[in-house]
Amino acid sequence: TVAVVLFTSDLRLHDHPPLRAALKAADEVVPLFVLDSGIRAAGFDAPNRRAFLADCLRDLDTSLRRRGGRLVVRTGPVAREVGAVAAECGAAEVHMAAGVTSYAHHREERLRGRLGESGVALRVHEAVTTVVAPGTVTPSGSDHFAVFTPYFRRWDRKRPRQPLSAPRSVPVPEGVRGRPVPERAEVSGTSPGLPAGGETAGRDRFARWSRAGLSRYADGHDDLAGDATSRLSPYLHFGALSPVELVHRARERGGPGADAFVRQLCWRDFHHQVLAARPEASVRDYRTRHDHWRGEEDAAGDIAAWREGRTGYPVVDAAMRQLRHEGWMHNRARLLTASFLTKTLYVDWRIGARHFLDLLVDGDIVNNQLNWQWVAGTGTDTRPHRVLNPLVQAKRFDPDGAYVRRWVPELGDVDGRAVHEPWRLPEDRREGLGYPAPLIGLADGLARFRHARGRD
Numbered sequence: 303t304v305a306v307v308l309f310t311s312d313l314r315l316h317d318h319p320p321l322r323a324a325l326k327a328a329d330e331v332v333p334l335f336v337l338d339s340g341i342r343a344a345g346f347d348a349p350n351r352r353a354f355l356a357d358c359l360r361d362l363d364t365s366l367r368r369r370g371g372r373l374v375v376r377t378g379p380v381a382r383e384v385g386a387v388a389a390e391c392g393a394a395e396v397h398m399a400a401g402v403t404s405y406a407h408h409r410e411e412r413l414r415g416r417l418g419e420s421g422v423a424l425r426v427h428e429a430v431t432t433v434v435a436p437g438t439v440t441p442s443g444s445d446h447f448a449v450f451t452p453y454f455r456r457w458d459r460k461r462p463r464q465p466l467s468a469p470r471s472v473p474v475p476e477g478v479r480g481r482p483v484p485e486r487a488e489v490s491g492t493s494p495g496l497p498a499g500g501e502t503a504g505r506d507r508f509a510r511w512s513r514a515g516l517s518r519y520a521d522g523h524d525d526l527a528g529d530a531t532s533r534l535s536p537y538l539h540f541g542a543l544s545p546v547e548l549v550h551r552a553r554e555r556g557g558p559g560a561d562a563f564v565r566q567l568c569w570r571d572f573h574h575q576v577l578a579a580r581p582e583a584s585v586r587d588y589r590t591r592h593d594h595w596r597g598e599e600d601a602a603g604d605i606a607a608w609r610e611g612r613t614g615y616p617v618v619d620a621a622m623r624q625l626r627h628e629g630w631m632h633n634r635a636r637l638l639t640a641s642f643l644t645k646t647l648y649v650d651w652r653i654g655a656r657h658f659l660d661l662l663v664d665g666d667i668v669n670n671q672l673n674w675q676w677v678a679g680t681g682t683d684t685r686p687h688r689v690l691n692p693l694v695q696a697k698r699f700d701p702d703g704a705y706v707r708r709w710v711p712e713l714g715d716v717d718g719r720a721v722h723e724p725w726r727l728p729e730d731r732r733e734g735l736g737y738p739a740p741l742i743g744l745a746d747g748l749a750r751f752r753h754a755r756g757r758d
């Protein structure tokens with residue numbers, strides 16, 4: 303007997319319940335990945351993620367080959383391709399992980415319909431991309447938690463399942479057709495500092511970071527220049543690492559760093575359970591609606607300056623340039639750049655979220671849209687009117703200015719924290735820098751914010 307395992311956001315062999323179940327149910331399995339034309343049509347396959355995905359697929363194929371198998375890659379509408387592969391290999395079952403976005407739900411429906419026509423069963427496995435499945439930790443009287451802290455308290459008491467080891471052998475039948483596994487080199491327009499993708503690279507990174515970085519995480523994770531966070535987000539986005547396994551490994555090490563790291567992982571689950579319950583929150587204001595945002599027509603110049611990292615606020619510009627160069631940005635930098643766009647420039651959060659999705663290698667409908675809503679004050683923040691002052695943030699989280707000097711070469715010769723306020727430098731020095739004056743005074747930004755919120 304043969305079963306198909308459809309890989310989606312779970313590109314790994316360790317801790318993979320659908321693969322384990324398929325190997326148990328059948329003598330042979332077909333590990334399948336479909337380069338889904340539906341995702342391409344939605345404009346979601348930005349170059350950075352396409353390149354990282356190519357690495358993940360190549361690594362998965364290599365690991366499968368070591369176990370006697372291989373990865374079958376197809377291109378096209380996902381339901382059609384899965385149906386065709388199931389027919390070619392005579393599979394009775396297709397196993398896959400559950401998703402939470404509306405796209406994932408529609409995909410499941412289409413697959414169920416297509417496979418049902420030919421008598422093939424679709425088996426959907428929960429909690430592969432999160433630690434606990436959305437909908438399993440709920441308050442009484444509601445289908446999800448709308449505030450993080452009470453969710454975290456309940457989540458933290460729940461013991462996650464034991465992670466599964468990688469299978470020793472994966473027997474794959476002969477004769478199932480596939481296209482060559484894509485190569486990163488085929489993708490153009492990627493950020494120069496993009497990390498290597500794949501389960502092997504992700505496991506290596508976690509092993510190294512958990513030895514040296516985990517114990518420093520509790521105190522150091524907000525230090526912009528220290529760069530002390532795990533940088534595991536792209537591996538989690540593609541499922542090259544299992545969040546269940548990370549929670550177990552971190553708890554084995556223990557200590558305040560591990561606790562803080564596990565709490566941060568809980569944010570992923572929190573956002574997943576919000577979006578699973580309210581799929582429309584990927585585009586519409588979740589809790590509080592605001593109608594007076596500035597859009598592309600009103601704020602084209604400001605938006606362009608923000609995207610390009612020339613707002614005149616060095617910490618904002620450093621962060622936006624890091625995003626373009628690495629396809630990744632530090633969480634503190636994401637918070638302050640998003641706050642600057644939505645609350646100082648008063649630009650619609652969807653415009654910022656789109657730009658992040660165009661570049662972030664971990665760019666994710668769930669985490670990106672709901673974090674943007676959190677910052678914009680339309681989402682789950684219990685203090686929706688807070689505004690992060692970029693200057694205060696800069697002095698607190700980049701006290702010596704090293705982060706700014708790393709990313710804004712025009713300011714490379716300005717010493718210490720003076721780098722955060724180039725407008726205070728003597729005029730002749732300032733003019734020689736070739737760095738722009740601030741787009742807007744912070745007091746003016748705050749006044750516009752208050753005025754707009756007053757009208758909403």
Ligand code: FAD
Pocket residue numbers: 523531532533534535536538539563566567568569570573631632633634636637640658662664665666667669670671673674677
């Ligand atoms: P670490 O600090 O090492 O944290 C460990 C893991 O916890 C991360 O890899 C991530 O999976 C998870 N995590 C940490 N913080 C959050 C958070 N606030 N929300 C959800 N998960 C979190 N994260 C994404 O994965 N994809 C996105 O598209 C995304 N967009 C964001 C947009 C904005 C405006 C903001 C403020 C945050 C966004 N985040 C997003 C969350 C967070 O910034 C990144 O997960 C984090 O910076 C990744 O770096 P790291 O792996 O070193 O994190």
